[in-house]
Structure formats: structure tokens, C-alpha cells
Amino acid sequence: MKFVIQRVTQASVTVDDKIVGKINKGFLVLIGVGQEDTKEEADKLIKKMIQLRIFEDEKGKTNLSLKDVNGGLLLVSQFTLYADCKKGNRPSFINAAKPELAEELYEYIIEECKKLIPVVEKGIFGANMNVELSNDGPFTIILE
Known part of the structure; x- marks a missing residue:
């Protein structure tokens, strides 16, 4: 499992010209699910992500967590994080989870994050999204 976490001042996801998820200060998280991934692995990455102290305190040090700054989460499924470009010029995605497992774990991550963070927005699994x-x-x- 891979989380690409970007500290943002704002982020949004649009599908078919409609905003489906939007946050202000917080994390935009691109989530890739691999073939062997589990809920237990998701739990570990969620815990680490929520506890990351990468927001600045009053002294300018990166010392505050998402909760400390009342930040939001925008969670976006992105199977292309498992692109394998070792051979040729066309990426292979054989290491990405099958859609059923990927969607199940993506939805699990969303629900677990909602238990911890008041503002959790999301993209649409499998949709063509503009982020x-x-x-x-x-x-x-990057958390793996």
C-alpha cells in the first residue's frame, strides 16, 4: 500500500465538471493498493499519516499534526502508484490490486479516517478525476 501525502492549503477533485471533494488546509492523499495489501496495513499507514507532524508551529518548526491544525483529508484512489516502468515505455500495473480489493480497502481507509478527522472528502473510485x-x-x- 502506498500513500502519497501532500500538505495543501486547498485541494479539490472534479468528476464530469462537478466538484466531488474539496478541502482547505490539510492533506491530499493519493492512495495506491497492491495485490497483497490488508486492512491491518491500512491501519498502520492511517495511524502514521494522522500523527505526522508536518505543519508549522508558532516558531516555524514542522511540529504540528493534522489534528493540531484542524486540517482536512482529501483521499483519492490512484492505482497508477503501482506502475512498473522497468521494461519498455508502457507502464505495467500488474502489482496493483484488482479493482474489487482496491475499492474495498479504499472505502475502509475513508471510513477509518472519518473516525479520527472531522473533515474527510474523497474522489470517486475508478472515475476519471481532475485533481x-x-x-x-x-x-x-510517501508512506509505504
Whole structure:
């Protein structure tokens, strides 16, 4: 499982010219699910993500968590995080989970995050999405 976490001042997801998810300050998280991934692995990454202290405190140090700044989450499924480009120029996605498992774990992650963070928005699994963001910093963390 892979989480690409981007600290943002704002982010949104649009599908068919309609905004389906939008946050202000917080994390835009691109989520990739692999073939062998489990809910237990998701729980570990969720816990780590929520506890990341990557927002600045009053002294300018990255010392505050998402909860400390009342930040939101925008969670977007992205199977292309499992692209394998070792051979040729056309990526292979054989390491990505099958859609059924990926969607089940994506929905699980959303529900678990809602238990911890008041503002949780999401994209639409399997849809062609337009993701817009203002990366704050820029600050991007990859959790695996």
C-alpha cells in the first residue's frame, strides 16, 4: 500500500465538471493498493499519516499534526502508484490490486479516517478525476 501525502492549503477533485471533494488546509492523499495489501496495513499507514507532524508551529518548526491544525483529508484512489516502468515505455500495473480489493480497502481507509478527522472528502473510485491542489511548501511524504 502506498500513500502519497501532500500538505495543501486547498485541494479539490472534479468528476464530469462537478466538484466531488474539496478541502482547505490539510492533506491530499493519493492512495495506491497492491495485490497483497490488508486492512491491518491500512491501519498502520492511517495511524502514521494522522500523527505526522508536518505543519508549522508558532516558531516555524514542522511540529504540528493534522489534528493540531484542524486540517482536512482529501483521499483519492490512484492505482497508477503501482506502475512498473522497468521494461519498455508502457507502464505495467500488474502489482496493483484488482479493482474489487482496491475499492474495498479504499472505502475502509475513508471510513477509518472519518473516525479520527472531522473533515474527510474523497474522489470517486475508478472515475476519471481532475485533481487540483495548492501544495503547501511544497511538502510531500510517501508512506509505504
